[in-house]
Amino acid sequence: xxxxxxxxxxxxxxxxxxxxxxxxxxxxxxxxxxxxxxxxxxxxxxxxxxxxxxxxxxxxxxxxxxxxxxxxxxxxxxxxxxxxxxxxxxxxxxxxxxxxxxxxxxxxxxxxxxxxxxxxxxxxxxxxxxxxxxxxxxxxxxxxxxxxxxxxxxxxxxxxxxxxxxxxxxxxxxxxxxxxxxxxxxxxxxxxxxxxxxxxxxxxxxxxxxxxxxxxxxxxxxxxxxxxxxxxxxxxxxxxxxxxxxxxxxxxxxxxxxxxxxxxxxxxxxxxxxxxxxxxxxxxxxxxxxxxxxxxxxxxxxxxxxxxxxxxxxxxxxxxxxxxxxxxxxxxxxxxxxxxxxxxxxxxxxxxxxxxxxxxxxxxxxxxxxxxxxxxxxxxxxxxxxxxxxxxxxxxxxxxxxxxxxxxxxxxxxxxxxxxxxxxxxxxxxxxxxxxxxxxxxxxxxxxxxxxxxxxxxxxxxxxxxxxxxxxxxxxxxx
Numbered sequence: 001x002x003x004x005x006x007x008x009x010x011x012x013x014x015x016x017x018x019x020x021x022x023x024x025x026x027x028x029x030x031x032x033x034x035x036x037x038x039x040x041x042x043x044x045x046x047x048x049x050x051x052x053x054x055x056x057x058x059x060x061x062x063x064x065x066x067x068x069x070x071x072x073x074x075x076x077x078x079x080x081x082x083x084x085x086x087x088x089x090x091x092x093x094x095x096x097x098x099x100x101x102x103x104x105x106x107x108x109x110x111x112x113x114x115x116x117x118x119x120x121x122x123x124x125x126x127x128x129x130x131x132x133x134x135x136x137x138x139x140x141x142x143x144x145x146x147x148x149x150x151x152x153x154x155x156x157x158x159x160x161x162x163x164x165x166x167x168x169x170x171x172x173x174x175x176x177x178x179x180x181x182x183x184x185x186x187x188x189x190x191x192x193x194x195x196x197x198x199x200x201x202x203x204x205x206x207x208x209x210x211x212x213x214x215x216x217x218x219x220x221x222x223x224x225x226x227x228x229x230x231x232x233x234x235x236x237x238x239x240x241x242x243x244x245x246x247x248x249x250x251x252x253x254x255x256x257x258x259x260x261x262x263x264x265x266x267x268x269x270x271x272x273x274x275x276x277x278x279x280x281x282x283x284x285x286x287x288x289x290x291x292x293x294x295x296x297x298x299x300x301x302x303x304x305x306x307x308x309x310x311x312x313x314x315x316x317x318x319x320x321x322x323x324x325x326x327x328x329x330x331x332x333x334x335x336x337x338x339x340x341x342x343x344x345x346x347x348x349x350x351x352x353x354x355x356x357x358x359x360x361x362x363x364x365x366x367x368x369x370x371x372x373x374x375x376x377x378x379x380x381x382x383x384x385x386x387x388x389x390x391x392x393x394x395x396x397x398x399x400x401x402x403x404x405x406x407x408x409x410x411x412x413x414x415x416x417x418x419x420x421x422x423x424x425x426x427x428x429x430x431x432x433x434x435x436x437x438x439x440x441x442x443x444x445x446x447x448x449x450x451x452x453x454x455x456x457x458x459x460x461x462x463x464x465x466x467x468x469x470x471x472x473x474x475x476x477x478x479x
Contacts, residue, residue, distance in 0.1 A: 040394055047395055053367060054399060060363050061403035062410075064356045065451045069411030071352060072447035073439030074418045091308045092301035093326035095150055095315060097140040097294075141294030142322065149318055150298050155311035157303040160198040161295035163286040166272055167193045170244040170251065172235040175228075175276040177269070190272040191231075193245060193279045195286020199226060201299055202280065204264050210275070215239045215258030223282040224257030230276035232259050245279070249291025254281055356451070360458035368392065368462045375466060376474035385467045392463065396455055404448050411447070415439040 047054055141163065151159045167190070174191050196202055199217050204210040218224035225243050237243065237256055244253045263275045271277055287293050300315070302308045312326055368375075378388055466474065 040391075047398060053370065054395075057363060057367055057396075058399045058403055060359065061400055061451075061455065062406045064360060064454065065400070065403050065407030065448065066410045066414070067352055068356070068447040068451050069407045069439065069444055070414035070418070071348065072443040072450075073411050073415030076415075076440050076443035091305040091327065092156075092299060093308065093312050093315065093324055094297050094299050095142065095146075095319065095322045095324055096297040097142050098321075098323050141292050141296055142298055143294050146319060146322070147295055147298045150300050150315060153300070153311055153314045153318065155302045155307035155314070156300045158301045160196060160201040160299045160301075161283060162197075162202070162297050162299065163195040163283070163290060163292070163294070164296045165193045165195065165247050165286060165289045166190045167245045167247040167289055169235075169279075170246050172231075172237070172243065174271050175230050175234050175274065177266075177271045177274050177276075190270075191245075191277040191279055192272050193247070193281055193286070193289060195281050195283050195289070197283045199280045201301070204262065204275070205260075209264050210260045210262040212258050212260045215256070218254075218257045218280070218282050220282055220284070222257065223254060223284060225254040225285075226258040226260055226280040227256055228276045228278060229259050229261045231279070232256070234276075243279070245281075245285075245289060247289025250288055252281070252285045252288040254285055356454040357457050357461075360455055361461040364396075364455075364458050364462035368459075368466060372466060372474055372477070376471050379474065380471040389459075389463055389467065392459060393456075396459055400452060400455055404451070407448070407451075408444055411444070412439050 147159065147161055150156065169189075169191055174189055194202065197220060199205060199219075202210070205212075212226075213229060215226075216222075218226060227237060227243065232238065239256055239259065241256050242253050243256055244251060266273045266275070300311065302311050308326060312324065315322075316324060375388060379385070469477075
């Protein structure tokens with residue numbers, strides 16, 4: 001094999017020097033050699049002439065970049081998920097007054113229980129008033145002062161008061177429910193009226209179990225009544241119609257401002273507790289019906305899920321006589337899963353980067369060694385080492401660009417799959433309202449930047465042992 005020496009100026013057979021020209025040993029001394037190709041032209045020619053080797057390198061780059069994009073995407077998605085939980089899940093607790101029996105002892109039945117249906121007085125009796133009917137007795141309530149104390153607790157961002165009243169619709173009938181127990185008219189005619197300061201925070205609406213099909217939510221500024229679609233159809237009620245309700249303390253008339261659909265469990269089986277017989281009104285209507293300015297329960301919402309434990313502890317310390325329930329179970333599983341995934345990805349990131357450098361360096365070393373003749377010829381022609389390295393960097397950059405496109409497409413899918421698996425596996429259905437998990441542009445840019453750094457380090461490792469040698473040493477090693 002003939003080679004190039006600094007003394008002779010001859011170039012080995014088959015060496016690429018410029019514009020596809022080759023210089024052979026048979027050419028006479030003093031023949032002017034063509035000018036070497038530019039780095040960009042040489043990179044383009046090398047990409048076209050070595051398709052198999054470049055395809056293999058492209059596959060390796062795509063795998064490394066896809067792993068980095070997916071990892072960065074999942075890490076970013078876990079952060080998005082944590083933020084979404086804090087913003088949308090409605091972390092908080094419910095404070096209610098425990099029910100008391102006639103002798104003053106606390107009852108175990110939940111607040112708002114309709115009581116003993118067998119003792120009810122028929123509501124159509126001429127001597128019956130709402131106050132005489134046990135079904136229309138309001139549950140024990142929290143005072144306005146207690147509600148204000150809860151709203152002032154640290155970490156509590158907002159509150160919503162609710163008062164449950166069993167009332168009788170005047171000029172309308174409750175929707176009958178299927179059941180084998182014979183109930184009297186007082187039980188059959190009762191409906192559950194929930195006077196809420198913010199009906200949108202009512203659990204069935206917040207959990208998307210109830211859906212407003214027409215109209216709008218009522219509020220303190222816009223008094224009105226929300227009724228179920230079945231109740232509206234049974235009584236031929238439409239938006240704008242007036243609904244009259246009779247409670248323990250009096251009667252109230254409200255305009256139908258919204259009609260909703262959906263269903264919720266009814267453990268008691270009583271018609272009054274069915275979703276079709278649920279009517280939501282404003283707080284002022286509740287006070288008129290019950291004669292009580294208090295609330296059956298106060299829903300306290302914290303600014304973030306992380307603040308819930310401290311706020312709940314403060315509430316128990318401030319008002320220890322109340323009963324408390326919190327909704328941490330709906331999101332703690334997801335937060336725990338998020339922490340686990342983030343910890344695992346943090347451990348894998350350094351390992352993935354190290355493995356990427358090793359794999360890429362090994363592949364690039366073979367890639368560069370296959371072109372040692374070309375490097376030796378270019379050096380013998382006076383080409384600078386940084387220009388040769390720049391040509392290799394351009395080739396690698398073109399392959400990395402194509403691999404980055406593949407990594408973005410594949411990484412987005414992997415991120416969505418892993419993120420959704422975390423949510424569904426930790427709390428199936430509890431966080432159905434959260435936005436879909438997706439990789440952000442910043443995460444993609446970060447991952448591709450790390451990938452480019454890995455390739456740059458790997459190329460430097462592959463080129464350094466060769467470029468530090470003289471042209472004679474490079475070409476002699478090929479003999």
